[in-house]
Amino acid sequence: MILRVRASSYVASSVVRSLSLASLLTVACGGSAQPPAAPEPAPVVATPVAITEPPPPPPAPKSLFERLGGKEGVAFVVDEFLKNVAADTRVNKLFAKTKGDRLEKLKASLGDQICEVAGGPCKYAGKTMPAAHKGMGITEAQWDAFIEDLTLALQAKSVGEEEKSELFASLGRYRDDIIEKKPTKK
Numbered sequence: 001m002i003l004r005v006r007a008s009s010y011v012a013s014s015v016v017r018s019l020s021l022a023s024l025l026t027v028a029c030g031g032s033a034q035p036p037a038a039p040e041p042a043p044v045v046a047t048p049v050a051i052t053e054p055p056p057p058p059p060a061p062k063s064l065f066e067r068l069g070g071k072e073g074v075a076f077v078v079d080e081f082l083k084n085v086a087a088d089t090r091v092n093k094l095f096a097k098t099k100g101d102r103l104e105k106l107k108a109s110l111g112d113q114i115c116e117v118a119g120g121p122c123k124y125a126g127k128t129m130p131a132a133h134k135g136m137g138i139t140e141a142q143w144d145a146f147i148e149d150l151t152l153a154l155q156a157k158s159v160g161e162e163e164k165s166e167l168f169a170s171l172g173r174y175r176d177d178i179i180e181k182k183p184t185k186k
Helices: 002-028 070-087 101-117 129-133 140-156 161-178
Strands: none
Touching: 070 101, 070 140, 101 161, 129 161, 140 161
């Protein structure tokens, strides 16, 4: 039994010596006998943040009226159109008597109608299309001639293809109200 106690005390004294040596080495190497303290948290610094307004929404797309150049642009197109019609032998007889005040009234009515269908502020106050064209006997070929004359007027104003298409689509709804003579089927 005595042997057992000696062996136990030998082991215990070895452990104590090892711990003492470890502590001594730690202190000798610049350490401390105490476990290192937890690092202090970095200070919280409030960074000023500029509060900005959200960016403005993109501008609304321009109306066809605006893209045609407003009232001045529409007036130019109407003037050019009526010049083209006057020079077009396929349709000029229909307007041979339209001069002076009647021509000015026609210009104003066409301008208001184009302005209105293009999304402008004007209101067409003239006759309905069937009433305005009744008895004129306009044919499909003449309608096509009017479209060609209007196309030339729009080209003279350098109107883009998209705008031309929009305008023709808006005016196209009057086609059946204006054409009186439909081709006969054989």
